[in-house]
Amino acid sequence: MIPSQVNYCFLLILTLIQFSCNEKKETPNNPLVSKFYDFEELIGKDYLIDDQHSYLGFKIKYFGYSPVRGRFNEFDGTVFYDTSNITSLSTTLFIDIKSINTGNDRRDNDLKSEGTWFDVAHYPYAIFRSRQVVKLENGGFELVGDLTIKDSTKAVAFKFEKPTRISRDWAKNEQIDFEGTAIINRQDFGVYGGDFWSSIMENGLTQLSDEVELELNIHCRRADYFARYEDMDSTDIRKLILEEIQVNGFDKGMEMILESYSKEEVSLSGLSTIGYTLNTWKMHADAIEIFNLKMQLGGESKVVFNQLAVSHLSAGNNTLAKEFFLKSLEIDSVNSRSSEYLRLMNSSRN
Template sequence: MRNLLLSFTLLVFSCVTFESKQEEEDNPSPISQNKTELDFREFIGMDYFMDEQHSYLGFKIKYFGFSPVRGRFENFNGTLFYNPEHIEATSVSVFVDVGSIDTGQDRRDEDLKREDTWFNATTFPIISFQSSEVILYEDANFDLIGDLRVKGITRTDTISFSAPTAISRDWAENEQVDFSGKFTIDRQEFEVFGGDFWSSIMENGLTQLSDEVEIELDIHCRRADYTARFNSEDSTSALVHVLRDVKEANRLLLEDPSSDEKLNSWTMTAIGRTLNEWGEHEKALISFGKKLEAYPEKHSTYNDIGVTYLHLGDNLAAKMQFEKSLQSDSTDSRAHEYLRLIRRMVND
């Protein structure tokens, strides 16, 4: 009898131990909570942009309690600072165009955007998210905590991301990385509703349209590496021909200032950013200044000038340039992220 009790005790202990280990595997421990050894100045000129053409920013909501209805937002602009060796230092700003909502049915899309109901896109044309904290886990998954603003209402939410892909390069030597994440919000907390009918309770106890909305994210991010582009040895690639044009344009812009030839905006941007990567920051300022003269409507040039001033260590001059960019477009995510970076550098 004693042996039987001993065997039973050992069996129970083994089961409890196994369940405890399994729970630890299923719920990995956090290894960092927004604490980093990274010098934030290393992020200068290293921002990634979210490629909306190759990304998915979608949502799923249950109709009549069971049937999922999916939709997405087609247009958004986002910028992030990311270092795979310091994921805990990741910072993100995203601005979503509510008018770009697409559920696959035009009539429903127009209803969702209509004034005084649902998203009320006329009064509240933008949904935004800005991160404030990162929790990194042992399995390289991470939580991104930040402020989500919908219809003028801001709430703190947590987006759970799986481990990012390794950084790779495309044909133009752009660095690229992909993130997949999801989270759930309560639409009522943001006053996203369309009338009493959709909130009424059915016989099964469920509402006509679920309050819970699942947000699904598959985000492709890129960063142009101009140094790598110029170091390309593939003389047969189309890229090399582009680079030769840029080098010639650089000669016209900086060595022959009397030239009346007007360069296109993209070329002038490439020249300035390349000069910055080569450490020729004073020349980069000249380049971006000439671009601003030639294309004053390109407010993004202020961002490039701001980045150049950061390279030169002049945070105040940089801040003024990013603020000028926001005067033209208050949803410029790159300007927002760099202003946040300046604050992080000052407070570090």
Template sequence: MAASTWNLDKSHSGITFSVRHMMITNVRGSFNDFDAVVSADASDLTGLEASLTIDVNSIDTKDEGRDGHLKSPDFFNAEQFPQIAFKKTALVAKGGEDYALTGDLTIAGVTKSVTLNTEISGPAKDPWGNTKFGVVADGSISRSEFGLSWNAALETGGFLVGDAIKIHIELEFAQA
């Protein structure tokens, strides 16, 4: 079979993250506006071509003040760098639905190669005859490697914001 286009089903997709706060708990957030472009052969998804873009201004941590600070030059600098981008460079099968997905991640103008533990499910037909597949990807990045290094020292030692950002992505695609 030839590669075909797959459309992102945004109502069944999400991008979330968490980061350590004050060294005692995690703050969670999401990005509400994102898109993905995928081209793949349904009979062999390992050859898929994929890219993901995220609107930085859609960040939502359930605190408008914090969201505003994250959009500022202290962190994402959304005015100058309005998008986060990921472009797949490799997909290695690890057995069953498990893969290692590697790609170039660009945040605030800095691009680094990252590898995410990934599950790819499907393709399968939904009750309306549409062919779909799902991707779940998890990983961790160092925010300071992307220039997001703002922080504040705590009186008891340590820092206000952790460096490791845990990423969780769930995307569902329908064959065009």
């Protein structure tokens, strides 16, 4: 996962203040108004952006004609998506600028250098947070949001093709793919390497175009723990523990967990599966006990804080949910899951 390098206080201010306001913002074509969400529509519909199977790229014209392409190899993103209502889609994405790759090490090092271009020493991440979705007639949609690069934040509109249908991988994860593009002006974000690259050539074009085309091929996945449970082998210790809880109660199941953990028959990852499955069965109080046990055995982590936060949110305890999301952000401030949950909680009707 991406290491935390963004100032936590800055992110906290953005999360708790900026996105809870109702101020209208303007783009050339769309007046944007903050969206509002019901918790029942929100909880559990978060998809992870799979950075191993996604592409975040860009294209810029060099000397007026020749395109130079690049990509960012590391990013952390969360997407809330409901197939029945595309306009409810919402996302937060943190992009690690240090992972830029244009196929030329010398150029990449120059782009990352201090005091010029991206200046990663002071601005290690770009951030995108969506604000509005406009459904298009062709089945696609326009996603409008705030893009922050360096110390500049501008409204950007991505045009996406119609999303793929939900499919499943070998692990029973739900999968969906999005493909979209946007045009930005690099000068708007202070991304320039000196006067030479903005100088005008004899043909009237700049040495390096101000316009940059962003290209996104996003692969998202969400674990379906009900389906995973149904697919488990009957001898799987996780399934046996869950059956024990169903038949003989949670206390008996906890005894079985402790015994199995002492024998190394169930791992911390296995506890996550058990806790998530209990949440799927709406046994939220029991899920919270499982994740508390996981924290006792494995220590504090952004993952377990997120697990506790979602469990408390599912149980209707929004105050504790916020506390755990904030604890997760203290450990990793470029943690998109906590950031996106908090952002939508702050704009909820509840």
